[in-house]
Amino acid sequence: MNSIFEATRHALALIGGGDPELVRIVLLSLKVSLSAVFCAALLGLPLGAAIAVGRFPGRHALIVLLNALMGLPPVVVGLAVYLLLSRAGPLGEAGLLFTPGAMVIAQTVLILPIIAALSRQAVEDAWREYEEQLRSLGAQGLDAALTLLWDIRFSLLTAVLAGLGRASAEVGAVMIVGGNIDGVTRVMTTAIALETSKGDLPLALGLGLVLILIVILLNTGAFLIKETAERRSG
Amino acid sequence: MASILPLRLHELSFKVNGRRIIDRVSLAIESGASTVILGANGAGKSVLMRLMHGLLVPSGGRIEWGSEDPRRLRRAQAMVFQQPVMLRRSAIANVVYALACAGVQRAEREVRALNALDSVRLRALAHRQARTLSVGEQQRVALARAWALNPEVLFLDEPTASLDPGATREIERVIRAIAAAGAKVVMSTHNLGQAKRLGGEILFLHEGRLAERAPVDRFFAEPASAEAEAFIRGELPWT
Numbered sequence: 001m002n003s004i005f006e007a008t009r010h011a012l013a014l015i016g017g018g019d020p021e022l023v024r025i026v027l028l029s030l031k032v033s034l035s036a037v038f039c040a041a042l043l044g045l046p047l048g049a050a051i052a053v054g055r056f057p058g059r060h061a062l063i064v065l066l067n068a069l070m071g072l073p074p075v076v077v078g079l080a081v082y083l084l085l086s087r088a089g090p091l092g093e094a095g096l097l098f099t100p101g102a103m104v105i106a107q108t109v110l111i112l113p114i115i116a117a118l119s120r121q122a123v124e125d126a127w128r129e130y131e132e133q134l135r136s137l138g139a140q141g142l143d144a145a146l147t148l149l150w151d152i153r154f155s156l157l158t159a160v161l162a163g164l165g166r167a168s169a170e171v172g173a174v175m176i177v178g179g180n181i182d183g184v185t186r187v188m189t190t191a192i193a194l195e196t197s198k199g200d201l202p203l204a205l206g207l208g209l210v211l212i213l214i215v216i217l218l219n220t221g222a223f224l225i226k227e228t229a230e231r232r233s234g
Numbered sequence: 235m236a237s238i239l240p241l242r243l244h245e246l247s248f249k250v251n252g253r254r255i256i257d258r259v260s261l262a263i264e265s266g267a268s269t270v271i272l273g274a275n276g277a278g279k280s281v282l283m284r285l286m287h288g289l290l291v292p293s294g295g296r297i298e299w300g301s302e303d304p305r306r307l308r309r310a311q312a313m314v315f316q317q318p319v320m321l322r323r324s325a326i327a328n329v330v331y332a333l334a335c336a337g338v339q340r341a342e343r344e345v346r347a348l349n350a351l352d353s354v355r356l357r358a359l360a361h362r363q364a365r366t367l368s369v370g371e372q373q374r375v376a377l378a379r380a381w382a383l384n385p386e387v388l389f390l391d392e393p394t395a396s397l398d399p400g401a402t403r404e405i406e407r408v409i410r411a412i413a414a415a416g417a418k419v420v421m422s423t424h425n426l427g428q429a430k431r432l433g434g435e436i437l438f439l440h441e442g443r444l445a446e447r448a449p450v451d452r453f454f455a456e457p458a459s460a461e462a463e464a465f466i467r468g469e470l471p472w473t
Contacts, residue, residue: 132289133319137335137379138308147331151322233322233363 003201010202011209022203026210029187032100032174033167036107037115040167041160044112048119048159049145053127066120069113074106078176081106085177098179103187106173111163118159126152154229161222165215238301238310238386239265239418241286246295248281248442255281257442258295265386267434268409268419270450272426274465277439279422280316283389286420287313309336312380313389316396318372320364325375326351328364332379350382351375354408370401377408381417388412390421394428406431426469430454438462 014022051062083089085097085105096102126148134144149156171189178185180194188207195204241263248256256278263269263286271279284290286297288308299307321328329347338346351357354374359367364375373393380388390409394402409432413419423429429436429450436453438446440461448458457463 130319130321132284132313132315135289136287136313137332139335143335147321229322233365 007201007205011206014202014206015210019206022206022210024183025186025188025191025207028100028185029168029189029211030214032103032187033107033164035104036111036167037160037164039104039108040112040115040163043108044115044163045119045149045156045159047112048116048121049123049149051116052120052123053145063117063120066113066117070117072110072113074110074170074172075176076172077110078106078173081109081173081177097177098181098185100178100185102177103174103185106177107167107170110170110173111166114166115159115163118162119156122152122155122159123148126155154226157225158222161218165218168211168214168218236301237265238299238307239263240300241387242296242298243286244296244298246282246285246297247293248278248285248290249293255442256285256292259439259442259444260295261437261444261447263387263418263420265418268413268421268432269435269437270429270433271420271422271437271439272424272429272433272465273422273439274424277424278442279424279439280391282439283313283391283420283422287311287389289313309383310386311389312383312385312387313391314373314376314380314393316392318369318376320367320372320375322365323363324361325356325364325367325378326360328375329379329382333382336383346382347378350378353381353411354378355404368401370397370404373397373401373405374408377405377412381408381412385417387418387420390419392422392424394423394425402428424469426454426466438465440465 051059051066081102082097084091085094085102086092087097096105130144130148130151134147139147169189171193174180174185174187175190175193178187178190180186180190186194188211192204192207192211195201195207243259243261246256246259247254259282271282273279281290285292288297288311301307301310321331323331326344326347329350330343333343333346334340348357348360351360354377356371356374356378359371364372367375377393393409394405397405406428409419409421413432419432421432433450435447435449437444438448438453438457438459438461440459445461446453446457446459453462454466457466
């Protein structure tokens with residue numbers, strides 16, 4: 001018990017004192033995960049919307065696949081991206097392996113299905129409700145799509161935040177493609193794994209607390225946005 | 235400008251999975267008094283309206299309007315659905331959106347939207363979020379949205395089916411006002427009282443077929459078809 005209290009006290013001191021190593025790791029984590037979310041949203045939102053309103057052969061299979069991929073194991077994604085980026089791999093030339101860029105790619109792959117699947121569901125539900133009215137008003141193509149997306153913007157934000165939650169919490173993918181190199185590719189989750197195995201519990205715990213805090217903040221934000229939106233615009 | 239009416243249907247059919255929902259319906263809708271499409275649930279009223287409005291593509295037969303310009307045809311019609319579909323924005327913004335879709339000049343939109351909301355007695359709620367209004371009020375916004383477009387033909391698909399008597403009365407008042415202002419109202423209902431109150435002529439649908447067509451007084455006084463007679467007898471105790 002004592003060691004837990006001791007570690008927690010140390011961890012709080014590190015956080016309170018703005019320990020430079022801790023700050024660096026936290027900032028890199030945020031940078032990697034936010035970049036991945038940005039890329040995944042850029043690809044995933046239009047993809048989800050297209051699958052929602054499009055009618056093409058294999059659509060149902062694609063939806064099932066997308067839903068299944070939401071539970072993609074991070075280590076498997078890490079391995080796949082590792083093989084792609086390794087020197088002998090098809091993208092080896094780029095020399096991205098063991099850089100933050102590789103981590104962004106791996107996390108993008110990991111959360112793309114989450115954002116695409118959730119936005120597909122949101123757009124499809126909304127389209128079912130709005131389609132006839134929008135067609136009756138003469139809103140077509142891109143106009144209708146933009147109206148729809150704007151109207152369900154809060155549901156889409158939830159999809160994006162779900163992706164961010166997943167990206168910031170995973171360890172397997174970034175560990176494999178980033179290599180957990182001190183000062184280069186070390187992020188919160190990989191650092192926690194390493195420090196724990198080294199026995200440096202205060203740093204691991206401090207990072208763990210920051211990570212939990214960030215996840216709670218994200219979810220609080222998502223909840224508040226949705227609540228406010230529903231109260232205001234129904 | 236020449237009217238888009240009359241609307242002529244020739245042997246119009248609509249099938250879903252081989253089942254005929256609308257079965258070779260031929261009729262003409264002229265300008266003038268309101269047309270009420272009457273029939274039991276499942277008679278094909280909503281499908282017929284959607285075919286006329288162009289939301290569904292017929293499986294057989296033809297639809298002919300008095301005009302052949304597709305742009306003009308679209309802009310000269312509006313439709314109000316049983317469940318109002320409000321965008322997540324204010325009541326007035328919903329009306330303005332419809333005006334924007336119809337290509338109305340930006341400067342004109344706000345005034346026209348306010349006037350339309352005035353006509354349905356919702357001016358005071360113009361800036362409330364549309365989805366926070368009651369269903370009856372939302373349906374009035376939907377009517378204002380349609381009315382603001384100044385349509386020649388207004389389709390109303392059971393506009394009061396999910397409303398209480400008070401809200402229904404208000405909606406019927408608005409519908410009468412729209413008709414009085416010169417729009418051709420084509421409305422579906424299964425409510426005999428409403429058909430009597432609003433109809434100039436009745437189109438009675440039974441199992442996808444046009445069973446009878448008559449001026450409203452004659453339809454209720456001496457229905458010509460056995461189906462219409464049975465429907466009136468069966469429904470009357472409930473109206």
